[in-house]
Amino acid sequence: MFTSLPSFQVALELHIHVLWGLVNQGSLPIAITNIERTNYDARFSSVMVIKADVTAVLNDHSADINKARDAMMMLHDKIRNKYGMIANNMRRIPEPHLLMMFRTVVTYRLRQWNPDVLSGDPDLMYNILHETIALLTFEQAVAAYAYSFTGLTMNHIYDYTILKNFYRNFVFGYMRSNARLENRKPGEPRNVLKNSMVWKQRKQVCPFF
DSSP states (O other), rough: TTTTHHHHHHHHHHHHHHTTTTOOOTTOOOOEEEEEEEEHHHHHHOOHHHHHHHHHTTTTTTTTTHHHHHHHHHHHHHHTOOOSHHHHHHTOOHHHHHHHHHHHHTEOOOOOOSSOGGGGTSSHHHHHHHHHHHHHHHHHHHHTTTTGGGGGGGGGGHHHHHHHHHHHHHHIIHHHHHHHHHSSSSSSHHHHHHHHHHHHHHHHHHHHH
């Protein structure tokens, strides 16, 4: 999935997988409740309020560190026996950067980082909060060379608007399509992925097939 993408897109999609706890390409987001979403929609009045709030949280290095460590250990448990590209890359992210990401999530009392992709509305305050957490923690992680193993440097980082576009395309395009397909036909996204991988392998073995 990642090999043909620019390094900044590889790193951003990996960052989103980490926050979401989705440890392989076939992993799917879980549904959220209307109560969860409504609470955060009512809490924030604008995008600027969210961005200022998340920035302040990122500067508070002592906030909810124990809960963040628990979330990090849960991620390690998930990838312990996984050997796909996503899980392998997750193992290469230094622990301090994982803690920074999860600390930001738990500070907002979120059960987990889990945008409401099925709503189809990225501009809900709840979804903007998740987007802001993802992009600001991504910028911090990149600045600290957390994704240097992908070949990414700060010179590759585009402005916030372009990162936002890539984020929304991945979360509300690719991931939303998979979640909707799973709702209609449970297990079908994994079948599609499996068939796609088989087809690619056939093309590699016999390019004129």
